[in-house]
Amino acid sequence: MGIREILKKALMTDFITGLKVTFRSQHPAELVTEQYPLERPSLAERYRGQPRLSVNPDTGETLCTACDLCAMACPEKLIKVVSERDPVTKRKRMISFQYDMSRCMFCGLCVEACNSNCLELSQDYEMALYSREGMVLDRERLEKGQEPAVYAR
Amino acid sequence: MIPQWLYPPLDKTPGESGSVLWMVIFILLIFGGVSAGVVLMNWLERKILAHMQVRIGPMRVGPHGLLQPIADALKLLIKEDIVPDRADKVVYWFAPLCVCMTAFTLFIVVPFGRAHAVTDMNIGLLFMLGASSLGVMGVIMGGWASNSHYSLMGALRSGAQMVSYEIAMGMALLCGVLMTSFNASGSGTLSMIGIVEAQQSQHVWFVFKMFPLGFIAMAVFAVAMVAETNRAPFDLPEAESELVAGFMTEYSGFRWSIFFLAEYASMMAVSSIAVTLWLGGWLRPFPNALSGKLWDAAFASVPGLVFAGLGGLCLWSASRMPKLAQLKLQRLGLDGFGGVLGLAGLVMLIPPVAMQVQDVFWFAAKVAFFMYLYIWYRGTFPRYRFDQLMGVGWKVLLPVSLGILMVTALVGVSGELWTSLGGK
Numbered sequence: 001m002g003i004r005e006i007l008k009k010a011l012m013t014d015f016i017t018g019l020k021v022t023f024r025s026q027h028p029a030e031l032v033t034e035q036y037p038l039e040r041p042s043l044a045e046r047y048r049g050q051p052r053l054s055v056n057p058d059t060g061e062t063l064c065t066a067c068d069l070c071a072m073a074c075p076e077k078l079i080k081v082v083s084e085r086d087p088v089t090k091r092k093r094m095i096s097f098q099y100d101m102s103r104c105m106f107c108g109l110c111v112e113a114c115n116s117n118c119l120e121l122s123q124d125y126e127m128a129l130y131s132r133e134g135m136v137l138d139r140e141r142l143e144k145g146q147e148p149a150v151y152a153r
Numbered sequence: 154m155i156p157q158w159l160y161p162p163l164d165k166t167p168g169e170s171g172s173v174l175w176m177v178i179f180i181l182l183i184f185g186g187v188s189a190g191v192v193l194m195n196w197l198e199r200k201i202l203a204h205m206q207v208r209i210g211p212m213r214v215g216p217h218g219l220l221q222p223i224a225d226a227l228k229l230l231i232k233e234d235i236v237p238d239r240a241d242k243v244v245y246w247f248a249p250l251c252v253c254m255t256a257f258t259l260f261i262v263v264p265f266g267r268a269h270a271v272t273d274m275n276i277g278l279l280f281m282l283g284a285s286s287l288g289v290m291g292v293i294m295g296g297w298a299s300n301s302h303y304s305l306m307g308a309l310r311s312g313a314q315m316v317s318y319e320i321a322m323g324m325a326l327l328c329g330v331l332m333t334s335f336n337a338s339g340s341g342t343l344s345m346i347g348i349v350e351a352q353q354s355q356h357v358w359f360v361f362k363m364f365p366l367g368f369i370a371m372a373v374f375a376v377a378m379v380a381e382t383n384r385a386p387f388d389l390p391e392a393e394s395e396l397v398a399g400f401m402t403e404y405s406g407f408r409w410s411i412f413f414l415a416e417y418a419s420m421m422a423v424s425s426i427a428v429t430l431w432l433g434g435w436l437r438p439f440p441n442a443l444s445g446k447l448w449d450a451a452f453a454s455v456p457g458l459v460f461a462g463l464g465g466l467c468l469w470s471a472s473r474m475p476k477l478a479q480l481k482l483q484r485l486g487l488d489g490f491g492g493v494l495g496l497a498g499l500v501m502l503i504p505p506v507a508m509q510v511q512d513v514f515w516f517a518a519k520v521a522f523f524m525y526l527y528i529w530y531r532g533t534f535p536r537y538r539f540d541q542l543m544g545v546g547w548k549v550l551l552p553v554s555l556g557i558l559m560v561t562a563l564v565g566v567s568g569e570l571w572t573s574l575g576g577k
C-alpha cells in the first residue's frame with residue numbers, strides 16, 4: 001500500500017465524497033417523485049395506452065372505413081368490426097366496433113395496420129376497472145375516450 | 154415576603170441553589186423539550202433522508218407532512234399490544250422502560266446554559282458515560298425476554314458493539330478532559346459546566362485546541378457515538394435485512410414507540426456530550442474575540458430573529474399554498490403555527506428574555522448540527538458487516554484514541570513545563 005492510499009484512508013476521502021453526493025442531492029431540483037393524483041405525470045410521446053377511435057373534428061363522423069385490417073392484424077383477435085354496405089354511396093360503413101381491452105397487450109399492430117389513421121392507442125392510462133365486462137369497449141366509449149379521474153384533493 | 158426557594162435561579166443551577174421546585178420544573182421542561190425534539194427529529198429525519206434519496210417524503214398529513222409524527226404516534230398508541238406467548242413477561246415489560254429511563258436520566262447533567270441544567274455534578278461526564286451504558290442492559294433484557302432468535306441475536310450484537318465502542322469513546326472523552334487541565338486557569342474537571350467554563354477561560358473550543366488533536370478526538374467520538382446509539386451505518390442490532398428489527402422484533406405499538414423515543418433521546422444526549430466537550434456547550438460563537446455590548450446584543454437577538462424568520466416562512470408558505478377549499482384547514486393551521494413562532498420570536502427579542510434564552514438556543518443549534526450528521530451518515534453509508542464493525546472499533550478507533558490521549562498529554566505537559574521554566 002502506497003503512501004497515497006494510506007493518506008486517502010486516514011483522511012477518509014471516500015467517505016467525504018459520498019457525503020458530498022448525498023448533500024448535493026438534497027437540492028429540490030433533483031426531486032424525481034411525482035405526486036400522482038395531485039399532478040399528472042408527463043408520459044413518453046410514443047406511450048401506448050387506452051385505444052381510441054378518431055372522429056372527423058368538423059363533422060363528427062368516424063374516420064373508420066370498416067376495412068377490417070386492424071382485426072386481421074391483431075394477434076389476440078380481440079377486435080370485432082361489424083359493417084354494412086351503404087345502399088346510396090356503395091361504400092362500407094362501420095356499424096359497431098368492439099375492442100376487448102382485457103386481452104390487449106398494447107403491441108400497437110392494429111394502429112400500424114389502420115390506413116385511415118382512425119384507431120390509435122392514446123396517452124390515457126387510467127384503465128383500471130372493477131369488472132371484466134367493462135374492459136370490452138364499444139364504439140361509443142372508444143370514440144368518446146376516457147374522462148381523466150378526479151380525486152378528492 | 155416571597156420565600157427564597159421560589160425565585161427562579163438565574164445565575165446558578167437549581168441543584169446548586171438547592172431549590173427543589175425549580176429542579177422539578179426544569180426536569181419537566183427538559184422532558185417536554187426532549188420529547189418535542191424527538192417528534193421534530195422524526196419528521197426531519199424522514200424529510201431529509203427522503204431528499205437525500207431524491208424523494209419527497211411525507212407530504213399528505215398537514216402541510217409538507219408536518220403532522221405526520223403525531224399521526225404516527227396516534228397509530229402506535231391505538232395499536233394492539235402483543236406480548237409473545239412464551240416471553241418473560243416482567244422483563245419484557247421492564248426492558249423499554251429501562252432503555253427510556255436511562256436515556257432521559259442523562260439529561261440531568263446536560264448544561265443547556267450556565268443556569269439551565271438540573272444540577273451540576275462534579276462527576277458529570279462519568280455519570281453520563283455510566284448511565285448511557287445502562288441502556289445496553291435494557292436492550293439485552295428486551296432481546297432475552299422476547300424469546301425469539303432474531304431478538305436475541307440483535308441484543309447480543311448490540312451488547313458486543315456497545316462494549317467495544319465504549320472504550321474508544323472513553324479515551325476520546327479523556328482527551329477532552331485533559332485539555333481542561335492545561336493553561337494556568339486549568340481546572341481539570343469532569344463537571345459538564347466546568348468543562349464549558351474551561352473552554353471559555355482558555356478562549357478556545359476544544360475542537361480547535363492543539364489542532365488537530367482536539368479535532369481527531371472529536372472525530373473518534375463522533376464515530377463511536379454513532380455505534381453507541383446503534384444508528385446507521387452501525388445499526389447491526391436492528392439490521393432489518395438480516396434480523397427483522399433486532400431486539401425490537403417482538404415489540405409493537407406503545408412499547409415499540411418507547412424504544413423509538415429512547416433511541417432518539419439518547420442520540421441527543423450523546424450529541425450534547427460532544428457539544429459540551431468540544432463545541433463549547435452553550436457559549437455563543439466568539440464569546441471572547443467579539444465581546445462588548447454591541448456584539449452581545451447582536452448575538453442575543455439571533456434566537457428571536459431565527460424564530461421570527463421561521464414564523465415568517467410559515468406565513469409565506471401558507472400564502473403560497475393552492476387556494477383549494479379542502480386545504481383551508483391546513484392553511485389556517487400553518488398560519489396559526491407561523492403566528493405562534495413569530496410571537497415567540499418577538500418575545501425572545503426582549504433583552505432580559507434574550508439573555509436567558511440565547512444559551513439554550515446555541516446549545517440546541519449545536520446539537521441540531523450533530524443530529525443532522527446522524528441523518529447524513531444514515532443517508533450515505535451502507536451498513537458494516539459485524540466483523541468489520543468490530544475491526545473498526547478495536548483496530549482503528551481504540552489505537553487512534555489511545556495515541557491521541559498520549560500525544561495530548563505529552564504536548565500539554567511539555568507546554569506546562571515550558572511556561573514554568575520561564576519560556577513564552
